[in-house]
Amino acid sequence: MNLALWIGTGLLAVVALAGGVSKTFVPREKLAAAHGGGWTGDAGDSFVKALGVLELLAAAGLVLPGALHIASVLVPVTAVCWVALMVGAMITHGRRAEIAFVVLNLGYLALAAFIAWGRFGPASFVH
Template sequence: MNLALWIVAGLLAALALFGGATKALMPKDKLDELGRKSGGGWTEHAGASFVRTLGVLEILAAAGLILPALLDIAPVMVPVTAVCWILLMIGAMLTHTRYGQYKFVALNFFYLGAAAFVAWGRFGPESFTA
C-alpha cells in the first residue's frame, strides 16, 4: 500500500509540475492557442495573472506531494496537499463544465480520485506520523 501511495503521489506531482510550469511559464497567447487546439480554451476567458497563479499553485502542489515525506520535514503536509489538490480539481471540473468541456471534467475527476486515495492513505492506514 505504501508503494502504491508513493507511485500515485509521484504521478500526481509530475502532472502538477508539468501543468503548473506550462501555465506559469508559457506566454498567455501561446497557452490560449494550445487550448484551442486541444479542445480546452478556458484560458482565453481568464486573466493572465489568474492563469499564472494557478500554475504556481500547481507547482507548489507538486512539491507538497513529495518533498515533505522525502525530506521527513512536516510529512503531514502530503495528505494536506492532496486535499488541496482535490479542491483545485473541483474548481477545474466546474470551470470545464461551464465551457462544455466534458472530457476534461472526466480527466479532472480521475485526478481528484487519485488525490483522494493519497489523502485517505496518508491520513489513515499508511500515515507518516503514526
C-alpha cells in the first residue's frame, strides 16, 4: 500500500509541477492557444499565475513532507486540496464542453482522493 501511495503521489506531483510551471512561466496568450488551454483566454493573468503557484506548492506539498518526515500530515491535506482544485477544473472544462479534459481531471481527482484516503488512514505517516 505504501509503495502504491508513493507511486501515485509521485505521478500527481509531476502533473502538478508541469501544470504549475506552465501556468506560472508561460505567457497566458500562448497557453490560450494550446490544446486544452482555451480557458486561460477568459481568465486574467493574475488568476492563471496564482493557479500556477498553487500547483507548484501542491507538487512540493505532496512529496516533501512525507520524504522529509516533517509535518507529514500536509501530504493528505494537499491531496484534499488537489481534489477541490480538480472539481474547479472539471467545472471549467465542462462549461467549455471539453469532455476529454473533464475525464482527465476526474482521473487526477481519483488519484488525489486515493492518496488522501491512504495517508489519512491505513498508510498514514504517523505510527
